[in-house]
Amino acid sequence: MQRRPFLIAAASGATGMIAAVLGWRLFSGADAFPVTRTKEEWRAQLTPDEFAVLREAATEPAFSSPLNDLEDPGTYSCVGCGNPVYSSEDKFDSETGWPSFTRPIKTEAITTRPDPRLLGLATEVRCSRCGSHLGHVFDDGPPPTGMRHCINGIALRFETA
Numbered sequence: 001m002q003r004r005p006f007l008i009a010a011a012s013g014a015t016g017m018i019a020a021v022l023g024w025r026l027f028s029g030a031d032a033f034p035v036t037r038t039k040e041e042w043r044a045q046l047t048p049d050e051f052a053v054l055r056e057a058a059t060e061p062a063f064s065s066p067l068n069d070l071e072d073p074g075t076y077s078c079v080g081c082g083n084p085v086y087s088s089e090d091k092f093d094s095e096t097g098w099p100s101f102t103r104p105i106k107t108e109a110i111t112t113r114p115d116p117r118l119l120g121l122a123t124e125v126r127c128s129r130c131g132s133h134l135g136h137v138f139d140d141g142p143p144p145t146g147m148r149h150c151i152n153g154i155a156l157r158f159e160t161a
């Protein structure tokens, strides 16, 4: 599965500067969410790897998360604020190396937008409660929705049902 690495590669190089500027705007406080913390508060709460993904929209290495292969019934919540965002009922093996879901646990659990870091070429998924970056959503998923929410496992905390 080369799609995601390609998109990341496309955002570097010549377009990297533009993406960096847009990325700065992304986390400069322009968006309002119910849970807000300062950058210092986020750093204190999260591990460095969690901070890089949730607050700087980094992508964890493929197949790095133990949640990728997890098939147990339960709920996946945002590491940033505890907001339940995905259910095991909607999880499937996309063979991409990232936990994948056909839909959020509730429509309002997440928000999406064209990813400014990728020049709008991919749709970013963020937690609707704290605005943390979770991953991306693509329209090549299986039934019933045809959508593939490609989520960083490090951004999720699993709780057994």
Ligand SMILES: [Zn+2]
Residues within 6 Å of the ligand: 078, 079, 080, 081, 082, 083, 127, 128, 129, 130, 131, 132
């Ligand atoms: Zn959150």
